Amino acid sequence: MGTASSMLTQYDIEEVQEHCNHLFSQQEIVCLYQRFCQLDRNAKGFISSDEFLSIPEFVMNPLSQRLLKMVDALNFKDFVAFLSAFSSKASTHQKIELIFKVYDSDHNGKVSFKDMLEVLKDLSGSYMSDEQREEVLSQVLKEAGYSKDCYLTLDDFIKVLGHSGVKMDVEVPVD
Secondary structure (H helix, E strand, C coil), X not given: CCCCCCCCCHHHHHHHHHHCCCCCCHHHHHHHHHHXXXXXXXXCCEECHHHHCCXXXXXXXXXXXXXXXXXXXXXXXXXXXXXXXXXXXXXXXXXXXXXXXXXXXXXXXXXXXXXXXXHHHHHHHHHCCXXXXXXXXXXXXXXXXXXXXXXXXXXXXXXXXXXXXXXXXXXXXXX
């Protein structure tokens, strides 16, 4: 399973399934492995940032630079584990964990007002001024019972987003 030229064994498939909490079928894992091998152009056994940038949908995502920090140098097992948050079988909790990691770019377990402003800036681009972003974010936090001086934890994200029906589903095409 280490290099792109190797084949997946039944043991490898089951090990990857276990690693991603059985959110992908064995057939989906084989398809993901084929895609992983296509992306791993140098057959190093991991995908670099540059290789991720060869995915048009990834490049078009306004959060791609944040996501790159999370996905650089993923081996196949970690690639599948990362994608598992996008599975239709993933729990809301698993999806919110990934969202939290996108916001928590310094990995300190807390999301500050500044962190949220940076994500909002990535998402809104030049469509909003810095003042508008601050005003909107302050209002949203206030309505959720927080102030701009608060640091939000994963538990706070779960509390706020837990009943929102977060959708992040991606289908794995199985031939």
